[in-house]
């Protein structure tokens with residue numbers, strides 16, 4: 329059997345990252361909306377993102393640095409303690425990717441990319457109307473990770489907004505209707521369109 333062994337230390341930071349993100353796939357994309365203390369709304373996608381706790385519901389986002397500087401999303405969440413997790417879907421793929429551009433701190437991705445802000449109920453940052461699932465979150469913890477490279481944000485989900493178009497008859501979300509985007513490596517993405525059903529065994 330021919331397995332290639334790759335030591336991330338020997339690869340170096342950039343090549344290790346490039347390889348890693350082609351291994352850990354598919355990654356869901358949290359399209360995070362925040363508000364600065366001066367009232368500028370912000371939206372950016374994060375694929376180092378997932379559900380991490382069920383009681384209470386919590387999500388995590390790992391935010392890296394940009395040329396050694398903290399990203400707007402991290403600054404806003406740190407300063408206000410609030411954010412909205414919007415789920416990125418195939419219908420808004422182009423806008424989601426566009427919102428990852430390096431806009432200045434004073435620029436709102438909502439206007440730059442043409443997103444519709446919807447007021448939230450329990451937090452101040454707006455929801456992204458174009459996303460069929462929007463989850464209002466309150467900051468729980470920020471955990472610094474690695475060589476001063478990343479901050480892991482953990483947020484508690486306080487209110488879920490789900491568009492009825494993606495709900496199934498059982499009241500849960502139907503992934504085939506949602507068509508969530510997932511990030512692969514390189515500049516590649518996937519869309520969940522095929523749903524397989526495997527009931528869990530009961531011993």
Ligand SMILES: Cc1cc2nc3c(=O)[nH]c(=O)nc-3n(C[C@H](O)[C@H](O)[C@H](O)COP(=O)(O)O)c2cc1C
Pocket residue numbers: 357370371372373374375376377390391392393394399400401402424425427428429430431511
């Ligand atoms: C699909 C996608 C996923 C991304 N995932 C992450 C991520 O997990 N962590 C991160 O720090 N940046 C990630 N980025 C890059 C950020 O979106 C980008 O740095 C953005 O400009 C940050 O915006 P902000 O400064 O407004 O917070 C991702 C970009 C794309 C297109």
